[in-house]
Amino acid sequence: MIRSSLESKIYILPGICLRDQIPVTGPARVRWLIALAILLILAWMAYRVWGLSFDWRRFIITFQQLDWRWVGIAICFILFGNLPRAWRWEVMLRPTGASVGIWKLISDTAIGFAAVMLFGRVGEVVRPYLIASDAELPFSSQAAAWMLERMLDLLAVLLMFGFALIRIPSQFTAVNPQIQRGLEAGGFVFAIFAFVCLGVLVAFRNFPALAQVRILSGLKFLRPEAYRRVEDVLKKFSEGLECTRSSKLLAALLAYTAMLWAVIIGDFYALLHSFPATAQFGIGDVVILLGFMSFGALLQIPGIGGGIQVASIVAFTGIYRVRLEAASGAAILLWAVPSMVIVTFGLACAFQKGLNWSKLKLLSTKQIIQ
Numbered sequence: 001m002i003r004s005s006l007e008s009k010i011y012i013l014p015g016i017c018l019r020d021q022i023p024v025t026g027p028a029r030v031r032w033l034i035a036l037a038i039l040l041i042l043a044w045m046a047y048r049v050w051g052l053s054f055d056w057r058r059f060i061i062t063f064q065q066l067d068w069r070w071v072g073i074a075i076c077f078i079l080f081g082n083l084p085r086a087w088r089w090e091v092m093l094r095p096t097g098a099s100v101g102i103w104k105l106i107s108d109t110a111i112g113f114a115a116v117m118l119f120g121r122v123g124e125v126v127r128p129y130l131i132a133s134d135a136e137l138p139f140s141s142q143a144a145a146w147m148l149e150r151m152l153d154l155l156a157v158l159l160m161f162g163f164a165l166i167r168i169p170s171q172f173t174a175v176n177p178q179i180q181r182g183l184e185a186g187g188f189v190f191a192i193f194a195f196v197c198l199g200v201l202v203a204f205r206n207f208p209a210l211a212q213v214r215i216l217s218g219l220k221f222l223r224p225e226a227y228r229r230v231e232d233v234l235k236k237f238s239e240g241l242e243c244t245r246s247s248k249l250l251a252a253l254l255a256y257t258a259m260l261w262a263v264i265i266g267d268f269y270a271l272l273h274s275f276p277a278t279a280q281f282g283i284g285d286v287v288i289l290l291g292f293m294s295f296g297a298l299l300q301i302p303g304i305g306g307g308i309q310v311a312s313i314v315a316f317t318g319i320y321r322v323r324l325e326a327a328s329g330a331a332i333l334l335w336a337v338p339s340m341v342i343v344t345f346g347l348a349c350a351f352q353k354g355l356n357w358s359k360l361k362l363l364s365t366k367q368i369i370q
Helices: 026-050 056-064 068-080 082-096 102-135 139-171 177-206 208-217 224-245 247-273 283-296 307-318 324-353 357-365
Strands: none
Touching (some): 056 324, 068 082, 068 247, 082 139, 082 224, 102 139, 102 324, 139 177, 139 224, 139 247, 139 283, 177 208, 177 224, 247 283, 247 324, 307 324
């Protein structure tokens, strides 16, 4: 159950105003110092592994040569990406009978992603909580919808990574051997993830009761309290997959997922074309890069990132032979532009909704499920 102290609607609670409480000095300064440290570590790794030196003057010039028209196009793609996400969630809400306007879903989505950017993975609870609140549904039902959404996105990432595995050996003959081995290992791991996700979706879609019984039968060793919690989670997850049992709704989910990732590819394409060093990248190259960067997404520092930047720099320098300075600049741009747009739009939506900074942080860092 949602903690009663949140009073169902967190944005009506007393608190300190959002615009007065966003930290602009201490935490921000720490984040930038960490980002600089990451960049220096990357430069050192590239120097030791590939014998590359880092020219700070050339690095600064890469930003001076930015084509801001492409950056503007990328920003439009980033903002538009909230729409297919909202449409997809609206499809998942249909079996519940709840009705939430598209603008509310867009706003909740933007606030949720801003929370993730600011607070890390713990911010993931914000979006399903806000949508559950607006739809007057239990939080657990929308947490199940969030799990389904993550599975759909993971399958899309797996497709892109599979494309990278097929394309790289045949198109790039001078790929670093370490990258080749990493891709092979990653392909094995991602294949396991794909089979597990598909198996779970198929089992819970077609045989929900049997799937729950099978899983619970293997968890008899748990304490009664933990066992009941797992049982409740599985039940809610099965209910969250209700929309997949309709062929029409399942087709809509897949269509919106494809649309979303087409928008993401468009965003990356525009950002890469804003850099002279990567302006020759085609759609296939963008898909390869996204598949490669999916590794890095597993390791994130709240408000900073980290893993994605590492993976993108390795891909730029090891596959496309982009100079380290340009690769570092492109990696920073691929992180900074989406982050700033997502946080700015998300906080604007939070302010419009009446959320304050302290309550947004509370949702991201405290347990809201008993």
